[in-house]
Amino acid sequence: MLTERRAQLLSLIVREYVDSALPVGSDAIVRKHELPFSSATIRNEMAHLEEEGYISHPHTSAGRVPSDQGYRYYVEALMQESDLPREVKRTIRHQFHQAGREEDEWIQLAAAVLARAVENAAVVTVPRSAESRLKRLELVGIQDNAALLVLVLHQARVKQQVLLFPEPIEQDDLTRISNRLNGAFAGHNAVEIGRSQAQMTQLEWHVANAVRAIMSASDRGGFDEAYLEGVRNVLQKPEFATSDKMLTMLDVLEHKNLTRLLPFASLPPEGITVRIGAENEEDAMREYSVVISPYGMPGGMMGAMAVVGPTRMHYPETISAVRFIAELMSEMLATHYDE
Amino acid sequence: MLTERRAQLLSLIVREYVDSALPVGSDAIVRKHELPFSSATIRNEMAHLEEEGYISHPHTSAGRVPSDQGYRYYVEALMQESDLPREVKRTIRHQFHQAGREEDEWIQLAAAVLARAVENAAVVTVPRSAESRLKRLELVGIQDNAALLVLVLHQARVKQQVLLFPEPIEQDDLTRISNRLNGAFAGHNAVEIGRSQAQMTQLEWHVANAVRAIMSASDRGGFDEAYLEGVRNVLQKPEFATSDKMLTMLDVLEHKNLTRLLPFASLPPEGITVRIGAENEEDAMREYSVVISPYGMPGGMMGAMAVVGPTRMHYPETISAVRFIAELMSEMLATHYDE
DNA sequence: CGTTAGCACTCTCTGGCATAGAGTGCTAAT
DNA sequence: ATTAGCACTCTATGCCAGAGAGTGCTAACG
Numbered sequence A, B: 001m002l003t004e005r006r007a008q009l010l011s012l013i014v015r016e017y018v019d020s021a022l023p024v025g026s027d028a029i030v031r032k033h034e035l036p037f038s039s040a041t042i043r044n045e046m047a048h049l050e051e052e053g054y055i056s057h058p059h060t061s062a063g064r065v066p067s068d069q070g071y072r073y074y075v076e077a078l079m080q081e082s083d084l085p086r087e088v089k090r091t092i093r094h095q096f097h098q099a100g101r102e103e104d105e106w107i108q109l110a111a112a113v114l115a116r117a118v119e120n121a122a123v124v125t126v127p128r129s130a131e132s133r134l135k136r137l138e139l140v141g142i143q144d145n146a147a148l149l150v151l152v153l154h155q156a157r158v159k160q161q162v163l164l165f166p167e168p169i170e171q172d173d174l175t176r177i178s179n180r181l182n183g184a185f186a187g188h189n190a191v192e193i194g195r196s197q198a199q200m201t202q203l204e205w206h207v208a209n210a211v212r213a214i215m216s217a218s219d220r221g222g223f224d225e226a227y228l229e230g231v232r233n234v235l236q237k238p239e240f241a242t243s244d245k246m247l248t249m250l251d252v253l254e255h256k257n258l259t260r261l262l263p264f265a266s267l268p269p270e271g272i273t274v275r276i277g278a279e280n281e282e283d284a285m286r287e288y289s290v291v292i293s294p295y296g297m298p299g300g301m302m303g304a305m306a307v308v309g310p311t312r313m314h315y316p317e318t319i320s321a322v323r324f325i326a327e328l329m330s331e332m333l334a335t336h337y338d339e
Numbered sequence C: 001c002g003t004t005a006g007c008a009c010t011c012t013c014t015g016g017c018a019t020a021g022a023g024t025g026c027t028a029a030t
Numbered sequence D: 001a002t003t004a005g006c007a008c009t010c011t012a013t014g015c016c017a018g019a020g021a022g023t024g025c026t027a028a029c030g
Helices: A004-020 A026-033 A039-051 A068-078 A086-098 A103-118 A171-185 A190-195 A202-221 A231-236 A243-253 A255-261 A315-337 B004-020 B026-033 B039-051 B068-078 B086-098 B103-118 B171-185 B190-195 B202-221 B231-236 B243-253 B255-261 B315-337
Strands: A121-125 A134-143 A146-153 A157-164 A226-229 A273-276 A288-296 A301-310 B121-125 B134-143 B146-153 B157-164 B226-229 B273-276 B288-296 B301-310
Touching (some): A004 A026, A004 A039, A004 A068, A026 A039, A068 A273, A068 A315, A103 A121, A103 A301, A103 A315, A121 A255, A134 A171, A134 A202, A134 B134, A146 A202, A146 B134, A146 B146, A226 A255, A231 A243, A231 A301, A243 A255, A243 B243, A288 A315, A301 A315, B004 B026, B004 B039, B004 B068, B026 B039, B068 B273, B086 B103, B086 B315, B103 B121, B103 B226, B103 B301, B103 B315, B121 B255, B134 B171, B134 B202, B146 B202, B226 B255, B231 B243, B231 B301, B243 B255, B288 B315
Antiparallel strands (some): A121 A226, A121 A301, A134 A146, A273 A288, A288 A301, B121 B301, B134 B146, B146 B157, B273 B288, B288 B301
C-alpha cells in the first residue's frame, strides 16, 4: 500500500507523462502543480516509489516514467473513470443511426469511431453466436455441374459456397434436394446434421456434408474476422519516432496477427479488461496496453472490441469509450437480431 | 531519341539505382560494369541525359537518379519483361489450388501472393459484373416484423439485408411474396425491376423496392471493395527511413483512399498499365508508381489488381508478376463462375 | 572530333568536442 | 519531516574538421 501522498504523486506522474510523453522531473512537477513541498521532498518520495516498482528511470539524470505496475495501480486505485461528454455520446449515436443496414458496416464504423475517440488503434470482431443453427438452405444452379449453396443461419448469418457435382444436374433436382434437406435439417446444429445423414441419396449426402462442414467451420472460427482502424493514430505517437519501432508496431497490427495477439479467447463474459504492457501474454504485445470488452448478448451473438496503444495511454477516457461503444453495439445487435 | 550509348547508360543507371537506392556516380558505374570508357566520358553522357530530362541530381556533388521520364523511357524502350521463373509460377499456382472455395479468400490470397512476389504493396479489388441480374431471392423471417432478404445474383454473388416490416408478418406470407417476386423478376436487372413494380400489394412493393435498391447499389459500386497486402514491404524500403514519410505512405495506403487514388476507373479493358510518379493524377501518388491490370472476363465479372510502391521499382519483374497473377485470377473466375 | 586525365570544387556524412539544460542523490541545516 | 545547496550525470545541440564521393571544366591526345 502506498501512503496517501505517494499515491497522489504517482497519479500526477502518470497523468503528466501520459500527456507529455516526457519523463517527469521533481522540479517540474512541483512548479506545475504548485505543490506545498519542495522538489527535494518530491525526490525523496520518488525514490521510494521507484524502490517499490511503481516508476522507473530511463537513465540516471532523467525524470521518472511510470512502470507497468505504476499504471496498474493507477488504473485500479487512483484514476476515476470519466464518463464521456454528453456531446460526444450524441455524436457517436448519431453516426450509428446514419449507418446502413449491413452488419459489417456497423462493425467497421464501431472500429473507426472508437479509434477516433481514443486516438489509438481499435479492433472490433465480427460477432458470432456460440453455435450456429440452420434456418434454411438454398441451392441455385450456376453451371451444368455446379450450384451455389446458400445457408441462412439463425441470427441472420448468411453463408455461401460454390458446390461442384460429379455430373450435370437440373435445377429441379436441386430444388428437390433443398426441400428435403430443409425439412430434415431446419433448426439443427452442425452436430445434429452430422448424425442424421442416413437414408439419403448420394447427392443429398454430398450437399448435407457441405452444410455440416460450413457450419462447424463457422462454429470453430471464434473471433477470426475483425475490423481494424486507427493504426495511424498509434504510429503518430512520439514513441514511434524511429521507423524501426514503427515497423514492429505494424507487425503487431497486421490483420492476421491481431486476433491471435489479443486475449479475446480468455475474456471474462462481461466487463472491461485492461492488460498493461508485460501483463500481455504475447511477447509482441509487451510494450502495449489493451483495453478490451466483449459485446452482444450472453448466450447469443457475441463479439469483442479492443483498443490497442502504447502503455502510455489515457486509461480513464479509453475505458469509458470502450464501455460506451460496447454497450451501443450490444443494443444494436439486440434490436436487429433478437429472436 | 537517345543515342544507343546513352540508352544503355540510362538502363544501367536505372537498374543500379533500383537495386541500391543510392544515387549512382560516373566512376562507380564504370568500375562495376568495366565499361570501355572512362568516367569522364560517362560524365559527359550523363550531363546530356540530365539536360534531356532522363536523370537528375539530388545536389551538386551527388550521383544521378532516374527521373520519372527516365523510368518511363526505360519501361517503354529499354527493359525486357522477364518472365517469372518456372519455380515461382508453380509455387503460386499451388497456393491457389490449396485455397478454399470462398471468393474473398482467393482475392485476399492474390493480394498476399502478389505483394510477396514483388516486395511491394498489392491491391486486388473484388470483381464485379457490369450489371447484376437477379437469379433468385429468398425471405426468411427472423423476428415478428423483420425478415432477412437474401439475393442470389448471376455469377454467384450473394447479397443480404435485414428488412423491417411495418407490421408482424408470417413466414407463409413471406414465402408467397418471394415466390411471386421470383416469378416476376428472375433474370432481370435493377432497371427492369424498377419498371415492373405495378400491380403489386404494398408488401410486395416494399420488398421489390429493397431488391432494386440493393442491386443498383451493387452496380453503381464499381471497385469499392479491395484487399490490400504488403504495406510493410513498402515501408521497409530505404526511402521511408524517416517516419514522417512513412506516415504519408500510410495515408496513401489507407483502405478508404486506395480505390479512390488508383485509376481503376479509367483503365483500359485489358493489358498492363504503368503509372510512374507524377503521371498519377492524384497528388498523393506523385511519388509512387503503380502497375495495374484488370482481370476477369470482358463483359462478365471484372476486377483489377495493382502494385503500389516507390518509383524506384523493379518494373520488369513487377509487370510480369502482375500479368501472371491477373491471368491466373481470370482463369479461376472463368472456371468457377462461367454461365 | 570523341575521348580522357587531371584538378578544383561542392556537398554529405561522421565523429569529436564543448556547452547548456534538466534532473538526480546526498548532506547538512532547519 | 522537510528543505536548501551542491556536485554529479546524462542527453541534446551546435559546431567544426576531415574523409569520401561525385561533379564540371579544361586541356591534351589519337
